[in-house]
Amino acid sequence: MASVFHAYHSPLPYFPYKWQRSHPPRPSVSFPSSSFSRRCQSDARFMATRVKAAASTTPDGRALQVGIAEFYDKSSGLWEDIWGDHMHHGFYDPDSNVSGTDHRAAQIRMIEESLRFAGISEDPAKQPKRIVDVGCGIGGSSRYLARKYGAECQGITLSQVQAGRANVLAKAEGLADNVSFQVADALNQPFPDGQFDLVWSMESGEHMPEKAKFVNELVRVAAPGGTIIIVTWCHRDLGPSEESLQPWEKKLLNRICNAYYLPEWCSTSDYVKLLQSLSLQM
Ligand code: SAH
Numbered sequence: 001m002a003s004v005f006h007a008y009h010s011p012l013p014y015f016p017y018k019w020q021r022s023h024p025p026r027p028s029v030s031f032p033s034s035s036f037s038r039r040c041q042s043d044a045r046f047m048a049t050r051v052k053a054a055a056s057t058t059p060d061g062r063a064l065q066v067g068i069a070e071f072y073d074k075s076s077g078l079w080e081d082i083w084g085d086h087m088h089h090g091f092y093d094p095d096s097n098v099s100g101t102d103h104r105a106a107q108i109r110m111i112e113e114s115l116r117f118a119g120i121s122e123d124p125a126k127q128p129k130r131i132v133d134v135g136c137g138i139g140g141s142s143r144y145l146a147r148k149y150g151a152e153c154q155g156i157t158l159s160q161v162q163a164g165r166a167n168v169l170a171k172a173e174g175l176a177d178n179v180s181f182q183v184a185d186a187l188n189q190p191f192p193d194g195q196f197d198l199v200w201s202m203e204s205g206e207h208m209p210e211k212a213k214f215v216n217e218l219v220r221v222a223a224p225g226g227t228i229i230i231v232t233w234c235h236r237d238l239g240p241s242e243e244s245l246q247p248w249e250k251k252l253l254n255r256i257c258n259a260y261y262l263p264e265w266c267s268t269s270d271y272v273k274l275l276q277s278l279s280l281q282m
Helices: 044-049 061-083 102-117 140-149 160-172 211-221 247-260 268-277
Strands: 015-020 028-030 130-134 152-157 179-183 196-202 222-232
Touching: 061 102, 061 160, 102 140, 102 196, 102 222, 130 140, 140 152, 140 160, 140 179, 140 196, 152 160, 160 179, 196 211, 211 222, 211 268
Parallel strands: 130 152, 130 196, 152 179, 196 222
Antiparallel strands: 015 028, 015 222
16 A cells, blocks of 8 residues: 555655756756655644535646635644645655654755755755745745855745745745745746756655646756756556556555545656656656
8 A cells, every 4th residue: 555655654655856958959857766755744744634615626737726726725823833834745764753843844855855865965055045935835945046146046836825825924924035936837937938947846856737738848947958857646557567556556556646636646766757858868
Protein backbone atom coordinates (compact mmCIF):
# COMPACT_ATOMS: atom_id res chain seq x y z
CA MET A 1 0.00 0.00 0.00
CA ALA A 2 2.77 2.36 0.87
CA SER A 3 4.11 2.13 -2.62
CA VAL A 4 1.36 4.26 -4.09
CA PHE A 5 0.89 6.39 -1.07
CA HIS A 6 4.05 8.25 -1.84
CA ALA A 7 2.93 11.68 -0.91
CA TYR A 8 1.62 10.72 2.43
CA HIS A 9 3.15 8.07 4.54
CA SER A 10 6.02 6.47 2.78
CA PRO A 11 9.46 7.44 1.69
CA LEU A 12 8.49 9.00 -1.52
CA PRO A 13 9.72 9.19 -4.96
CA TYR A 14 7.78 12.32 -5.14
CA PHE A 15 9.41 14.47 -7.50
CA PRO A 16 11.95 17.11 -6.83
CA TYR A 17 12.69 18.01 -10.34
CA LYS A 18 15.24 20.39 -11.56
CA TRP A 19 16.42 21.42 -14.88
CA GLN A 20 18.38 24.23 -16.29
CA ARG A 21 17.55 26.15 -19.33
CA SER A 22 20.69 26.78 -21.25
CA HIS A 23 21.43 29.05 -24.15
CA PRO A 24 19.89 27.87 -27.07
CA PRO A 25 19.79 24.25 -26.14
CA ARG A 26 17.21 24.00 -23.53
CA PRO A 27 17.35 23.09 -19.90
CA SER A 28 18.93 20.24 -18.12
CA VAL A 29 17.17 17.81 -15.88
CA SER A 30 18.43 15.87 -12.94
CA PHE A 31 16.78 13.40 -10.67
CA PRO A 32 16.67 12.63 -7.03
CA SER A 33 18.52 9.63 -5.82
CA SER A 34 16.58 7.21 -3.72
CA SER A 35 18.15 8.77 -0.68
CA PHE A 36 16.20 11.91 -1.49
CA SER A 37 13.40 10.47 0.51
CA ARG A 38 11.26 11.98 3.13
CA ARG A 39 8.17 11.38 5.06
CA CYS A 40 5.39 13.82 5.26
CA GLN A 41 4.37 15.68 8.29
CA SER A 42 0.95 14.83 9.51
CA ASP A 43 -1.66 15.26 6.91
CA ALA A 44 -2.53 18.93 6.94
CA ARG A 45 -4.27 18.88 3.61
CA PHE A 46 -6.45 16.08 4.77
CA MET A 47 -7.53 18.16 7.71
CA ALA A 48 -8.34 20.93 5.34
CA THR A 49 -10.73 18.80 3.40
CA ARG A 50 -12.93 18.65 6.43
CA VAL A 51 -13.49 22.37 6.01
CA LYS A 52 -14.14 21.99 2.37
CA ALA A 53 -17.91 21.62 2.65
CA ALA A 54 -19.46 19.87 -0.27
CA ALA A 55 -18.01 21.69 -3.22
CA SER A 56 -18.48 18.74 -5.49
CA THR A 57 -17.32 19.32 -9.02
CA THR A 58 -16.04 16.87 -11.53
CA PRO A 59 -12.27 17.00 -11.37
CA ASP A 60 -11.64 18.08 -14.91
CA GLY A 61 -11.12 21.30 -16.82
CA ARG A 62 -12.76 24.42 -15.52
CA ALA A 63 -14.60 22.56 -12.79
CA LEU A 64 -11.26 21.40 -11.47
CA GLN A 65 -9.94 24.95 -11.35
CA VAL A 66 -13.02 26.21 -9.57
CA GLY A 67 -12.79 23.35 -7.10
CA ILE A 68 -9.11 24.06 -6.40
CA ALA A 69 -9.78 27.76 -5.92
CA GLU A 70 -12.66 27.11 -3.53
CA PHE A 71 -10.71 24.47 -1.70
CA TYR A 72 -7.82 26.82 -0.98
CA ASP A 73 -10.04 29.83 -0.37
CA LYS A 74 -11.72 27.89 2.39
CA SER A 75 -8.81 26.00 3.89
CA SER A 76 -5.78 28.29 3.70
CA GLY A 77 -6.55 30.07 6.98
CA LEU A 78 -6.64 26.78 8.81
CA TRP A 79 -3.35 25.63 7.33
CA GLU A 80 -1.70 28.87 8.13
CA ASP A 81 -2.77 28.46 11.75
CA ILE A 82 -1.29 24.98 11.84
CA TRP A 83 1.69 25.16 9.53
CA GLY A 84 2.49 28.81 9.11
CA ASP A 85 3.86 30.04 5.80
CA HIS A 86 4.23 26.76 3.94
CA MET A 87 1.72 24.30 2.55
CA HIS A 88 4.13 21.60 1.53
CA HIS A 89 5.62 18.57 3.17
CA GLY A 90 8.74 18.62 5.24
CA PHE A 91 12.04 16.96 4.45
CA TYR A 92 12.99 14.34 7.01
CA ASP A 93 15.86 11.99 7.44
CA PRO A 94 14.83 8.36 7.21
CA ASP A 95 13.67 7.04 10.58
CA SER A 96 13.88 10.46 12.16
CA ASN A 97 11.51 11.12 14.98
CA VAL A 98 10.58 14.76 15.13
CA SER A 99 8.43 16.62 17.56
CA GLY A 100 5.52 18.82 16.47
CA THR A 101 7.50 22.02 16.37
CA ASP A 102 10.17 20.53 14.14
CA HIS A 103 7.79 20.19 11.23
CA ARG A 104 8.05 23.81 10.22
CA ALA A 105 11.82 23.50 10.22
CA ALA A 106 11.42 20.42 8.03
CA GLN A 107 9.41 22.47 5.53
CA ILE A 108 12.25 24.98 5.28
CA ARG A 109 14.62 22.09 4.91
CA MET A 110 12.53 20.87 1.98
CA ILE A 111 13.11 24.19 0.25
CA GLU A 112 16.81 24.11 1.01
CA GLU A 113 17.23 20.50 -0.08
CA SER A 114 15.41 21.26 -3.33
CA LEU A 115 17.73 24.19 -4.03
CA ARG A 116 20.73 22.07 -3.16
CA PHE A 117 19.50 19.22 -5.31
CA ALA A 118 19.05 21.63 -8.20
CA GLY A 119 22.56 22.94 -7.71
CA ILE A 120 21.56 26.54 -7.17
CA SER A 121 24.77 28.38 -6.56
CA GLU A 122 25.64 29.96 -3.24
CA ASP A 123 27.71 32.48 -5.17
CA PRO A 124 25.77 35.78 -5.01
CA ALA A 125 26.74 36.58 -8.58
CA LYS A 126 25.08 33.39 -9.82
CA GLN A 127 22.02 33.32 -7.62
CA PRO A 128 18.57 33.78 -9.11
CA LYS A 129 17.30 37.31 -9.28
CA ARG A 130 13.93 36.84 -10.97
CA ILE A 131 11.77 34.05 -9.64
CA VAL A 132 8.27 32.82 -10.38
CA ASP A 133 6.47 30.73 -7.76
CA VAL A 134 3.93 28.64 -9.65
CA GLY A 135 1.14 27.57 -7.30
CA CYS A 136 2.36 29.83 -4.54
CA GLY A 137 -0.06 29.18 -1.69
CA ILE A 138 0.23 32.08 0.72
CA GLY A 139 3.67 32.84 -0.65
CA GLY A 140 5.95 31.18 1.88
CA SER A 141 8.46 30.01 -0.72
CA SER A 142 8.40 33.35 -2.51
CA ARG A 143 9.20 35.32 0.58
CA TYR A 144 11.86 32.85 1.65
CA LEU A 145 13.56 32.86 -1.74
CA ALA A 146 13.25 36.62 -2.19
CA ARG A 147 14.96 37.14 1.15
CA LYS A 148 17.59 34.47 0.61
CA TYR A 149 18.64 35.72 -2.80
CA GLY A 150 17.63 39.38 -2.68
CA ALA A 151 15.46 38.46 -5.65
CA GLU A 152 12.22 39.67 -7.14
CA CYS A 153 9.53 37.07 -6.98
CA GLN A 154 6.07 36.79 -8.50
CA GLY A 155 3.66 34.18 -7.27
CA ILE A 156 0.54 32.80 -8.90
CA THR A 157 -2.30 30.80 -7.39
CA LEU A 158 -5.88 30.00 -8.31
CA SER A 159 -7.09 31.20 -4.93
CA GLN A 160 -8.04 34.84 -4.47
CA VAL A 161 -7.81 34.39 -0.70
CA GLN A 162 -4.26 33.05 -0.96
CA ALA A 163 -3.10 35.82 -3.29
CA GLY A 164 -4.58 38.46 -0.96
CA ARG A 165 -3.06 36.93 2.13
CA ALA A 166 0.31 36.48 0.44
CA ASN A 167 0.39 40.18 -0.50
CA VAL A 168 -0.56 41.19 3.04
CA LEU A 169 2.24 39.06 4.48
CA ALA A 170 4.77 40.41 1.98
CA LYS A 171 3.89 43.95 2.98
CA ALA A 172 4.02 43.13 6.69
CA GLU A 173 7.48 41.63 6.22
CA GLY A 174 8.79 44.62 4.26
CA LEU A 175 8.97 42.68 1.02
CA ALA A 176 6.20 44.38 -0.94
CA ASP A 177 8.66 45.99 -3.37
CA ASN A 178 10.18 42.64 -4.29
CA VAL A 179 7.39 40.14 -4.00
CA SER A 180 3.87 40.13 -5.42
CA PHE A 181 1.07 37.67 -5.92
CA GLN A 182 -1.86 37.35 -8.26
CA VAL A 183 -4.54 34.93 -9.29
CA ALA A 184 -3.48 33.23 -12.50
CA ASP A 185 -3.45 29.81 -14.12
CA ALA A 186 -0.17 27.93 -14.21
CA LEU A 187 -1.20 26.49 -17.58
CA ASN A 188 -1.59 29.95 -19.07
CA GLN A 189 0.75 32.21 -17.16
CA PRO A 190 0.48 35.98 -17.47
CA PHE A 191 4.19 36.39 -18.21
CA PRO A 192 6.16 36.90 -21.39
CA ASP A 193 8.60 34.24 -22.54
CA GLY A 194 11.98 33.85 -20.87
CA GLN A 195 11.33 36.02 -17.81
CA PHE A 196 12.62 34.05 -14.87
CA ASP A 197 15.97 32.61 -13.93
CA LEU A 198 14.31 30.41 -11.31
CA VAL A 199 10.95 28.78 -12.01
CA TRP A 200 9.71 27.21 -8.78
CA SER A 201 6.79 24.82 -8.39
CA MET A 202 6.48 23.38 -4.90
CA GLU A 203 3.67 20.85 -4.57
CA SER A 204 1.39 22.37 -7.16
CA GLY A 205 2.07 20.09 -10.15
CA GLU A 206 -0.21 17.41 -8.74
CA HIS A 207 -3.15 19.75 -9.35
CA MET A 208 -2.36 20.22 -13.05
CA PRO A 209 -4.67 18.34 -15.39
CA GLU A 210 -2.35 18.55 -18.41
CA LYS A 211 1.19 17.78 -17.37
CA ALA A 212 2.60 18.49 -20.83
CA LYS A 213 1.02 21.92 -20.91
CA PHE A 214 2.20 22.57 -17.37
CA VAL A 215 5.78 21.65 -18.17
CA ASN A 216 5.74 23.57 -21.44
CA GLU A 217 4.53 26.66 -19.66
CA LEU A 218 7.28 26.39 -17.06
CA VAL A 219 9.82 26.12 -19.84
CA ARG A 220 8.30 29.03 -21.75
CA VAL A 221 8.69 31.48 -18.86
CA ALA A 222 12.19 30.27 -17.95
CA ALA A 223 15.05 32.48 -19.08
CA PRO A 224 17.89 30.94 -21.08
CA GLY A 225 20.23 29.42 -18.52
CA GLY A 226 17.51 29.51 -15.89
CA THR A 227 16.57 26.67 -13.56
CA ILE A 228 13.21 25.02 -13.14
CA ILE A 229 12.45 23.14 -9.94
CA ILE A 230 9.34 21.00 -9.65
CA VAL A 231 8.57 19.19 -6.43
CA THR A 232 5.36 17.27 -6.83
CA TRP A 233 3.40 14.16 -5.95
CA CYS A 234 3.83 11.18 -8.23
CA HIS A 235 2.68 7.60 -8.18
CA ARG A 236 5.23 4.81 -8.42
CA ASP A 237 6.91 4.02 -11.70
CA LEU A 238 5.28 1.15 -13.55
CA GLY A 239 7.13 -2.11 -13.97
CA PRO A 240 8.24 -3.26 -17.45
CA SER A 241 5.24 -5.53 -17.87
CA GLU A 242 2.66 -3.12 -16.45
CA GLU A 243 0.45 -0.83 -18.47
CA SER A 244 -1.19 0.82 -15.52
CA LEU A 245 -1.40 0.80 -11.75
CA GLN A 246 -3.24 -2.02 -10.04
CA PRO A 247 -7.00 -1.49 -9.61
CA TRP A 248 -6.67 -1.20 -5.84
CA GLU A 249 -3.97 1.42 -6.28
CA LYS A 250 -6.14 3.42 -8.65
CA LYS A 251 -9.00 3.21 -6.24
CA LEU A 252 -6.87 4.53 -3.45
CA LEU A 253 -5.49 7.37 -5.55
CA ASN A 254 -8.97 8.30 -6.71
CA ARG A 255 -9.98 8.89 -3.14
CA ILE A 256 -7.07 11.29 -2.74
CA CYS A 257 -7.93 12.96 -6.05
CA ASN A 258 -11.50 13.53 -4.96
CA ALA A 259 -10.47 14.88 -1.59
CA TYR A 260 -7.86 17.30 -2.90
CA TYR A 261 -9.03 18.27 -6.35
CA LEU A 262 -6.33 16.41 -8.15
CA PRO A 263 -6.55 15.05 -11.68
CA GLU A 264 -5.00 11.73 -12.59
CA TRP A 265 -1.53 11.16 -11.20
CA CYS A 266 1.56 10.31 -13.20
CA SER A 267 4.89 8.79 -12.30
CA THR A 268 8.31 10.35 -12.05
CA SER A 269 9.32 8.60 -15.24
CA ASP A 270 6.34 10.14 -17.02
CA TYR A 271 7.75 13.53 -16.07
CA VAL A 272 11.17 12.47 -17.19
CA LYS A 273 9.84 11.42 -20.59
CA LEU A 274 8.00 14.69 -20.93
CA LEU A 275 11.04 16.72 -20.15
CA GLN A 276 13.26 14.62 -22.36
CA SER A 277 10.83 15.18 -25.20
CA LEU A 278 11.54 18.89 -24.82
CA SER A 279 15.27 18.21 -25.20
CA LEU A 280 16.04 19.50 -21.78
CA GLN A 281 19.44 19.09 -20.27
CA MET A 282 19.53 16.75 -17.30
N1 SAH B 1 3.64 26.09 -3.15
C1 SAH B 1 2.88 26.46 -1.99
C2 SAH B 1 1.44 25.97 -2.02
C3 SAH B 1 1.21 24.49 -2.30
S1 SAH B 1 -0.55 24.12 -2.28
C4 SAH B 1 3.61 26.02 -0.76
O1 SAH B 1 4.52 25.19 -0.84
O2 SAH B 1 3.27 26.50 0.32
C5 SAH B 1 -0.93 24.07 -4.04
C6 SAH B 1 -1.01 25.45 -4.68
O3 SAH B 1 -1.14 25.24 -6.09
C7 SAH B 1 -2.20 26.32 -4.29
O4 SAH B 1 -1.75 27.62 -4.06
C8 SAH B 1 -3.09 26.31 -5.53
O5 SAH B 1 -3.87 27.47 -5.72
C9 SAH B 1 -2.03 26.20 -6.60
N2 SAH B 1 -2.55 25.74 -7.90
C10 SAH B 1 -3.15 24.58 -8.20
N3 SAH B 1 -3.48 24.54 -9.50
C11 SAH B 1 -3.07 25.72 -10.04
C12 SAH B 1 -3.13 26.27 -11.33
N4 SAH B 1 -3.67 25.64 -12.37
N5 SAH B 1 -2.62 27.51 -11.51
C13 SAH B 1 -2.06 28.19 -10.47
N6 SAH B 1 -1.97 27.70 -9.23
C14 SAH B 1 -2.47 26.48 -9.00
